[in-house]
Amino acid sequence: MKRILVVDDEESIRLTLNTLLARHGYHVLTAADGPAALEVLADQEIDVVLIDVRMPGMDGIELTRKIVEQEIRTAIIVMSAYGSVENAIEAMKAGAYDYITKPFKTDEVILTLAKAEERENLRRENAALKAEMIGQYDFEGIIARSEPMKQVFRMITKMAEYKSTVLLTGESGTGKELIARAIHRSSVRSNAPFVAVNCGAIPENLLESELFGYKRGAFTDAHSDKKGLFAEAEGGTLLLDEIGELPLALQVKLLRVLQEETVRSLGDTKDKKVDVRVVAATIRDLSEEVKKGRFREDLYYRLNVLPIHLPPLRERPDDIPLLIEHFIRRNNRRLGTLIEGLTPQTERMLISYPWPGNVRELENTVERAMVLCEGQRITPDDLPKSVQETQDLVHLTLASGELSVKKTFRIIEEELIRRALAKTGGNRTVAAKLLEISHRALLYKIKDYKIN
Ligand SMILES: Nc1ncnc2c1ncn2[C@@H]1O[C@H](COP(=O)(O)OP(=O)(O)OP(=O)(O)O)[C@@H](O)[C@H]1O
Ligand SMILES: [Mg+2]
Structure with missing residues (x-):
């Protein structure tokens, strides 16, 4: 069934369109303003968005721009009042496919939708064909062609229905x-919500009620019932990010939820059934955490049913040129720059740099270089000092004759961390920023390398 999102601040219009389109076999979702629409689009595959041009706050034209900027795949059709076609035309310049005038006739709406769908189908086929021809791989916005990442894609496709x-x-x-x-979007659950929570960022005493919710009166400030994130994600997917930081007491509770598929809100006496797929993520080696007694073994086995390991960028250098090209194209659109590419030497430097902050660091490096770049090609001068200096470090390390990629990288990584700490007088928060890794990752590495 085709999925349509209707964005209009007027409730009567949302209702009318909802009824009309549902009668013609569409699955209809609605949003009352731009931000709400973007939220829906971030979570769900939508075939067509119908947007009212005139809305308070973010208007239809701005919303169209945002959808195009964020590379959300959907066909955009705007609705404008009769007599204000200029608005519609401006929206089409921003990337809308077509427009309909209000008040609308049923036939016109249905016909316009059919045309948009047809075009969208063609575009998808073309994109798939092109991707096949040039051997590129863009899976749900994940850019990669290296063998280990292709394997990740295969895993995701295989486990979609489980x-x-x-x-x-x-x-x-x-x-x-x-x-x-991507796991959520390519699964049979894609129509239901995707909810993410960072277990390391929420204080322990709040995390429990955040996850499981509470009943009114469960504690002094509980003035009304609150839905937990498990309930919010009903039918969909819940990402438990930084699961390694989950306090032991909550690990026990989570295990129970996973085993029994029920949750009990704070202050409630009854368990409620939940249907949620849990995806857990961590930078830690959980089996090590288990050995150290910081992570429960039973929960580890319960979570580790389908493990996916994402290799660091330095272990898949094939992906680097592809990612650079992707970021350049995207930033040209976002920033209005006209960068064509990079000089061969710059590309070599970027391929050999060990990227301790992985794709995020590469993404930021490319964006910064594009802003600094004075010509149409990025040169080594546009790269941050750390990348330039590392070239010498890489050469020195290579000169030592060490052949193990892992060992070489560790030498370089340790050196980079020492430099960053020295530069910031031991300030770990600032050092983490310079290194473009998370504060937590830095603490973890400092321990690992036994740096004082
Ligand atoms: N293969 C890829 N293709 C395109 N963009 C990517 C790819 N991998 C990562 N990115 C981008 O890199 C950035 C970091 O990715 P993401 O936030 O998913 O990493 P993470 O593993 O969750 O990191 P952390 O552990 O620090 O939270 C994001 O902006 C993401 O869009
Ligand atoms: Mg993350």
């Missing part, structure tokens, strides 16, 4: 959240 828990591991910036979203 409900089993997925455990995503990988260093900071390797794309764990991106993959979690």
Whole structure:
């Protein structure tokens, strides 16, 4: 069934269109303003968006721009009042496919939708064909062609119809959240919500009620019932990010939820059934955490049903040129720059750099270089000092004759961390920013390398 999102601030219009389109066999969702529409589009596959041009706050033209900027795949049709066609035309310049005038005739709406769908189908076929021809791989917005990443794609496709828990591991910036979203979108649950929570960012005493909800009166400030994130994700997918940070007491509760598929809100006496697929993500090696007694073994096995490991970027250099090209294209559109590419030497530097912050660091590096770049090609001068200096470090390390990629990388990584800490006088928060890794990842690495 085709899925349509109707965005209009007027409730009567949303209702009318909902009834009309549902009668013609569409699955209809509605949003009352731009931000709400973007939220829906971030979570769900929508074939066509029908947008009212005139809305308070973010108007239809701005919303169209945002959808195009964020590369959300959907056909946009705007609705404008009779006599204000200029608005419609402006929206089409921004990327809308067509427009209809209000008040609308049923036939006109249905015909316009059919045309948009047809075009969208053609575009999809073309994109698939093109991707095949040039051997590129863009799976749900994940850019990769290296063998280990292709294997990840295969895993995602295979497990789409199952409900089993997925455990995503990988260093900071390797794309764990991106993959979690792709798992949701390509699964049979894609119509239901995707909800993400960072277990490391919420204080322990709040996390429990955040996850499971509470009943009114459960504690002093509980003035009304609150739905937990498990309930919010009903029918869909819940990403438990940084699962390694989950306090032991909550690990016990989570295990129970996973085993019994029920949750009990704080202050409630009854369990409620939930149907949620859990995807857990972590930068830690959970089996190590288990050995150290920081993570429950039973929960680890319960989570690790379908493990997916995302290799660090330095172990899949084939993906680097593809990612650079993708980021350049995207930023040209977003920033209005006209960068064509990079000089061969710059490309070599970017391929050999060990990317401790992985794809996120590459993404930021490309964006910064594009802003600094004075010509149409990015040169080594546009790269941050860390990348330039690392070239010498890489050469020195290579000169030592060490052949193990892992060992070489560790030498370089340790050196980069020492430099960043020295530069910031030991300030770990600032050092983490310079290194473009999370604060938590830095603490973890400092321990690992035994740096004082
Ligand atoms: N293969 C990829 N193709 C395109 N963009 C990617 C890819 N991998 C990662 N990115 C981008 O890199 C950034 C970091 O990815 P993401 O947030 O998913 O990483 P993460 O593993 O969750 O990191 P952290 O552990 O620090 O939370 C995001 O902006 C994401 O869109
Ligand atoms: Mg993340």
